[in-house]
Amino acid sequence: MDERALKRVVASVVGKDAVLDDCAVLALGDTFLVATTDMLHESTDFPEWMTDREIGWMSAAVTLSDIAAMGARPSLVLLAAGLDSPSRLEEILTGARDCCSTCGATLAGGDLDAHRELTLVSSGIGFAERPVRRSGARPGDLVGIVGIPGRAQAALEGYSRFREYLSTPKPRIGEGLALAAAGASSMMDISDGLLASLEDMRQASGLGYAIESEKIPGLPGVPDDVALRFALLGGGDYGLLFTIPPEKRIPDLPEIFVIGRVIEKSQIIVDGRPVEGTGYQHHWD
Numbered sequence: 395m396d397e398r399a400l401k402r403v404v405a406s407v408v409g410k411d412a413v414l415d416d417c418a419v420l421a422l423g424d425t426f427l428v429a430t431t432d433m434l435h436e437s438t439d440f441p442e443w444m445t446d447r448e449i450g451w452m453s454a455a456v457t458l459s460d461i462a463a464m465g466a467r468p469s470l471v472l473l474a475a476g477l478d479s480p481s482r483l484e485e486i487l488t489g490a491r492d493c494c495s496t497c498g499a500t501l502a503g504g505d506l507d508a509h510r511e512l513t514l515v516s517s518g519i520g521f522a523e524r525p526v527r528r529s530g531a532r533p534g535d536l537v538g539i540v541g542i543p544g545r546a547q548a549a550l551e552g553y554s555r556f557r558e559y560l561s562t563p564k565p566r567i568g569e570g571l572a573l574a575a576a577g578a579s580s581m582m583d584i585s586d587g588l589l590a591s592l593e594d595m596r597q598a599s600g601l602g603y604a605i606e607s608e609k610i611p612g613l614p615g616v617p618d619d620v621a622l623r624f625a626l627l628g629g630g631d632y633g634l635l636f637t638i639p640p641e642k643r644i645p646d647l648p649e650i651f652v653i654g655r656v657i658e659k660s661q662i663i664v665d666g667r668p669v670e671g672t673g674y675q676h677h678w679d
Contacts, residue, residue: 414598416460416582419525429519430460436512440662441550446482448561449514450489454584457518458497459567463583465574466522468499472667473516476509486514489527497567526574526581528598531637536577537654538602538644540569540634541639542611543588544621547628553616563632572645574637581636586629592662593671600675604663605654625665627672 401413412418417428434440434456440449454471460486471494475481483506491501499518545559566583573581580599584591588610592603613621637656638644644652657663662671 406523415525415528416463417466417520417525419464422652424523426463426466426522426523426525427519428461428466430457430514431515431517432456432460434514434516440512443557443560445489446485447489447492447640450486450491451493451514452489453516454484454490454493454501454518455513455563455565455632457516458493458499458567459563459583459585461520462520462567462570463526463563464520465526465570465578465580465632466520466521467571467583468494468497468518468565470494470500470502470527471516471518472502473504473514474507475504476507476511478509479609486600487569487632490516493562493565495535497565512607522525522574522581524574526570526578526636527600528580528582528595530579531595531601531656532579532639533598533601533656533658535637535639535656536644536652538606538636538650538652539588539610540566540573540636540647541584541631541649542613542625543584543626543631544613544616544628546625546630546632547587548613548616548621550628550630551624553613556613560630563630565632566634569634569645569647569650571635572647573638576638576645577642578636578638583632583637584633587625587627587668587672588635589626589662590629590633591669595637596660596662599656600660602657602659602663604657605655607653607665609651609653611651612679
């Protein structure tokens with residue numbers, strides 16, 4: 395059983411809307427509160443070479459990235475740590491605090507416990523004037539990405555020049571806010587590979603997504619076909635995937651690329667051929 399199968403269980407208990415977006419959304423008068431939580435384990439989420447500070451940074455970054463994907467401004471992060479050794483705590487908290495600071499958020503507290511394996515649970519809240527959902531795309535909208543996908547997977551595959559993109563990913567807060575203000579019709583973060591994210595968008599909207607691989611930027615020093623595989627299937631990038639009506643002006647910011655269009659038929663098309671929307675997932679035997 396994989397993660398997507400378990401999401402169907404969640405949807406059957408708490409409702410389909412609870413699994414459609416990166417954050418839960420609560421209306422508060424003229425604004426919206428967005429809230430999210432993430433769990434990370436050392437054996438599945440942190441390479442052996444990562445420092446404790448980098449582990450703390452990543453634990454905050456994954457949550458802040460969800461908030462960015464809603465077009466929201468983060469407010470605070472809470473971090474619960476199941477520690478295999480208490481000596482690791484200070485560096486982990488330092489990394490989480492530093493990541494929060496770069497995003498304009500506060501590391502506001504959390505919880506501590508003993509655990510056989512280092513396990514971190516980060517929760518965050520933010521505020522948005524207009525949350526951008528995964529389901530808002532319309533046929534003819536442009537499909538775009540923020541960031542160069544595949545760099546984190548390249549680091550996992552031994553391309554050490556890309557390690558910083560895996561160990562200290564930068565949540566795209568400013569870009570998410572700018573895209574929301576520009577009129578993005580849908581958005582989510584790219585945490586499990588571009589195809590997996592497109593599949594999540596497809597399920598939320600009921601529409602299709604046709605992309606052109608030549609419009610996805612390559613990776614220096616990585617063969618083109620390998621870089622494309624990393625981009626489509628690799629996880630850990632925490633960029634953004636968005637759609638926007640063609641008449642809207644896309645913000646003039648670094649690392650924003652238009653890679654395709656939204657289509658009526660509910661399928662994912664790469665270079666004219668239907669493909670399966672797959673990527674990194676947790677599995678249970």
